[in-house]
Amino acid sequence: MNIGITGTGSYIPSVITPNQAFDHNVFLNADGTPFSYPNAVIIEKFQAITGIGERRYAKNEYNTSDLGYFAAQKAIDDAGIDKETLDYIIFAHNFGNVPHGKAQADTVPSLATRVKHLLQIKNPRCVAYDMLFGCPGWIEGVIQAHAYIKSGMARKCLVIGGETLSRVIDHNDRDSMIYSDGAGACILEATSDGGNILAHESATYSQDEAYYLFYGESYDKKATDTRQYIKMYGRKIYEFAVSHVPKALYDCLESSGIGIEEVKKIFIHQANEKMDEAIIKRFYKLYNMDVPEGIMPMNIHEMGNSSVATVPTLFDMVRKGELKPHSVQKGDVVIFASVGAGMNINAIVYKI
16 A cells, blocks of 8 residues: 555635835844845845745635635545545644734644634544644654554544744844745545655754744834744755755655656745755755756745745645646656754655
């Protein structure tokens, strides 16, 4: 029996926010001082580095659990399974539900439990829990689901990655332009005629790297509220990612027994276009190869960085022919990879 992805689904929020929407933001340095150049220059440099031209935000009435539910229902329908046969629901996120206009995250009950409730699954043996693993959370959830199935503890699992980062951004921080909202999901199950996970790798670096991403105060030192926002040391993350992720990809592929020439696509966390390109270039350099054309699908240009949602939404779009000219076919070997808060890294070599 193989252990493979039999269905996928994604929810792309309908609110499109272009870069021009940030024209009137008051961007500040970490010490609260203003930048010495205008927003037009800041935005132009931002797009040149990240590749982001616009991003998606959830409607005010939707929370992360709602986005996860929408994606989950699509994955269940795509797989053609009875939802009552699910053994586990794993929901990877970072901030829980943050209702529009609120400052506090809500994680009780878990988002996975909320999705189970929304799906109206009656089976109490369907266990629902959340995963906090930074941006690599969805991939780690797939690895855990694979372990459950391989051990005989489960036969079908639903793994969701979702986030509404638009609710936790500091509008005085230029990094706020990176983040977006979305959700992606998959059904992983034991199958005699489906895909198969060939290898996986995970790692946590928590010495100097532990607080490269963190929760912090607004850059507006005159702000009267004590609300916390997502913050990061972008340069340190970039240097960490391009130094460590290529080796993780290499180790995972070597463990799989698959040759580099057999890899058709690499679905990497949509964090930053230049960073992702540098990672893939260094990965292929380990094999003394140039990067093949079309190996790395990207949707960051229109979707932004939705954290745990980027890899599953990207895979769903390509799998369903919604990101031309990219496509995948049965038998293709692909790699999933991510890096994020922790600092965590993981990868999966997967045969469709």
